[in-house]
Amino acid sequence: MDIQERIEKNISQVIREELGDSIHPDKLNSIIKNITEKLTFCLTPDELVLLRIKMDEKTQRELAVLSVIGQDSVGIVAEVTKVLAESRANIEGMNQAIVSGYFALILTIDISGMTVSLDELQSMMDKIAEKKNLRIFIQHENIFKSMNRI
């Protein structure tokens, strides 16, 4: 569903909730078309992209943060991302840093379409962590949201 269709659907929902069936379907469609056109014309392309991101956030994604901490060694990223790809966890953001001499890899992953549970993913990551002498944490993003955002 593209952005225009989604806007139309939402506007239609609001009008129906407010007015019920008292409005003629043709009249409803013409109002929706009018509003949608005015809305999309008044947005710049950049704003349209932002709007799409916001709507995506609301409707689909469920994010978790995967943090890998420990001694740096060859192949950490490869092993972690291989398991993520096999589990259908999409990487939404990636950051790597050296903190107090330790390697820290932080991935934001979308877990909404995963083929395994969060527990199972953690178990798979625990195996990599043991093999490579690392610590790997997977935490639902809500904990970071609640502790760091008001």
Added chain:
Amino acid sequence: MKYEVSEILETIKMNALENLDVRTVTLGISTLDCSDPDIIKCAKNIREKILKYGANIVPAAEKIARRYGVKIVNKRVSLTPLSLVFSRSYSVDEYVEAAKIIDKTASDIGIDFIGGYSALVHKGITPGEERFLESIPYVLSATEKLCSSVNVATTKAGINMDAVLKMGFIVKHTAELTADRQAIGCAKLVVFANIPEDNPFMAGALHGEGEGDCVLNVGVSGPGVVYRAVKALPVDGDFDILCETIKKTAFKITRMGELVGREVARELNVPFGILDLSLAPTPAIGDSVADILEAMGLESCGTHGTTAALALLNDAVKKGGAFASSYVGGLSGAFIPVSEDSTMARRAGEGKLTFDKLEAMTSVCSVGLDMIAIPGDTSAETIAAIIADEISIGVINSKTTAVRLLPVPGAKEGDEISLGGLLGKAKIIPVHKDSPSTFVRRGGRIPAPIQSLKN
């Protein structure tokens, strides 16, 4: 990235290294509808009610703990004060039999403690309550997880000194009946003033009469996190910086607790009740309230300045926490349970933190004289007088105070007791030897203070 790397690493550091955890999720269950003239039938009704709401509390809590990478140390249940539910007087054996059924239910669902073997006798004691109170030592010695609390005073009612004296003897008797286990029964018995109806912490948790059928309350921990935040400050940083740092840290701790509490409540399909933002220490190294006070600049917890440091800590924790939670309740202040706080226990053992100083500290924090091991030859009258002192602080200041003492039979000043787990270990500290017997034996009530006349 939606979150800064520093924010993510800070959270991981708090969880993995600084002992930040949820101390307890406590399911409050009303047992008012379980009453039956046959006490065994009543206990079985209570068992059914606990199983109805609480059978899944452990797996639910563990699921949420894994989801957020946060440890939930204890899972508990609190019940309506059982003296209200057991409808008449019974024999000690009957009380013990009923208590064992409830205790076994707690074991069956895998929780750590169950609270509610409690009575509210702040204004008077009914004949049924009298028998109930006398059963407490036997019940605590025959059960493992069941905890008891008795409210002997409120700001509105004054202090029931008959109940206070009685509790002196009950504490002593409980110690004697569990003498083979270093008076552990006393660790499960608290005497209160102004007892809260929604406290998730043991041994004083109960489900008040004004509560609904079932509710999930949560208690956070976090002294380790506050300690490291304070420790990281420059030693010459002023009180402004100190208080702000504690407030911000308390905010984060509380938000985490509230999130976890709400999620566990949703998982169990019960309403979320309150968050108790008390800083609750554990015997783990680095998870100590006394460490925080010493990090503020005191050479040892117990020296002059300790009460001021604790007052500052308690206030800043409340201010940070109150903003972070929608429903703050329970005790909500810093705890100073001596045996459960490794540094506090050490300072008490060294003689640097005295009994009298502990009493002074309780006037500015929650909850009271907590987990203090005292000589086994301390008289019941002296214990009653200690209770009266502490309870007066609560009544006059319109706050909750409580007493949980362990007069360990055969133990003398300097001996060490070890209770294991969260209860920790401590050395026996001395109490005053001069007798308060004539005072506490006067009988009757100390009237409600003038502060209570607010209408």
